[in-house]
Amino acid sequence: MLAVDSALCGRMPNSEPVLEALGFAVQVVFLMMTAMLGLMVGTVALVARAYGAKQMDRVNELLVQATQLTILVGVVFGILGAVFAEMILRALGASAEVAAIGGDYLRPVMAGTPFFYLGLLYAGVLRGVGNTRIPFMCAIGANIVNAVLNYGLVLGNLGMPALGVTGSAIGTVVAQAMNVISLIIVLRRGTIPGLKLPLTPRAIDRKLAGDMYKIGWPAALDMLVLNAGFMTVLGMLGRIDGTLVAAHGLGLRVQALAFVPGLGIAQATGALVGQALGAGDIQRARDVTRASMILCAAIMWGLALIIVLAAYPLVGIFDVKEGTALEGYAVEWMRLLGLAMLPAAINISLIGMLQGAGATRTSLRINIWTTLAIQIPLAALLGFGLGLDEFGVWLSFPLAFVAKAAGTYVAYRSDKWAVTGVGVRR
Secondary structure (H helix, E strand, O other): OHHHHHHHHOOOOOHHHHHHHHHHHHHHHHHHHHHHHHHHHHHHHHHHHHHHOOOHHHHHHHHHHHHHHHHHHHHHHHHHHHHOHHHHHHHOOOOHHHHHHHHHHHHHHHHOHHHHHHHHHHHHHHHHOOOOHHHHHHHHHHHHHHHHHHHHHHHOOOOOOOOHHHHHHHHHHHHHHHHHHHHHHHHHOOOOOOOOOOOOOOOOOHHHHHHHHHHHHHHHHHHHHHHHHHHHHHHHHHHHOHHHHHHHHHHHHHHHHHHHHHHHHHHHHHHHHHHHHHOOOHHHHHHHHHHHHHHHHHHHHHHHHHHHHOHHHHHHOOOOOOOOHHHHHHHHHHHHHHHOHHHHHHHHHHHHHHHHOOOHHHHHHHHHHHHHHHHHHHHHHHHHHOOOHHHHHHHHHHHHHHHHHHHHHHHHHHOOOOOOOOOOOO
């Protein structure tokens, strides 16, 4: 959805500050995902194990409890994000003009946070019981709705009002709401045998909530550390040239074409590993992980190669003018990030394995060291200490991914993650 938002907002008359604002806003959205990620990872790990052990009553209770907690967390963080949108953007280094534009985008998006969070949860639960087709089809439908609404509401097409970045945000929230409604219908109709979402509120099961967060809080902190790295880099780029922030955002959206399939494979890996461990089959968990690494590397590297070779035409999709600094920076960043794709693919698939096994503290330790001790210092040293500017800052990404892949591979070979049973003992 974010790629569509950027492509259409890039056609606005003031496209450069708009794209810069979206570059900052996307980092805020990712930051707000932190609270939900912990809950989702914990829920999916427990659901996959219970499903592998054929304990459907426990699966349904996890679904109900996670739904209630998700709504609560979504409302709280949505209000905070909407109220303090511009303040957060200014703290990240956005100028007053850019922060104002970003605030117009963030406020509606943050107000729709419960829909965003529930969509992540339900898609994760369905993957946890082995169904990736339904979340995929619902996501396609939501993206089509988002594209149509963005086309109409950003520039005033199809008889709709021209609302600019606010219209883009509204289109995104409506699409997320429709995605959630579709997933609820699926869960209510019993499409998955034995899996059904009751809508009657229940008392919060503190023990179950504790189990979810016991697994999930390291994953949430993991995301926080990752975002700290991204935001620090964004601040460095902003110090060099504000145009680099817009280029950074554009490059990430294009390279997401390679990252998203890898993340999908990682999520499926986590579900299958959790099911295997729940059924007490450690060898199957190992086989799934090996296959995941190979598949993830092949798909992500192949797509990255296409993106690197077709960088200029792909940037043109966002209506970036030829020969501008924005075009040059975006292509430079996309090609550098392409170098990171092979180690990134290994790391992503193994993170999926660790999350499915409930070994989230292991992935957290690796991420802390590689982000805080390698990526951020390298970005500062290469970009400012050695005077390589944006090239040096961006070069820290492929170098950090090599370290991350090495760390997660060592963890995989150790077998400490291979704990069987319905519960996760750490």
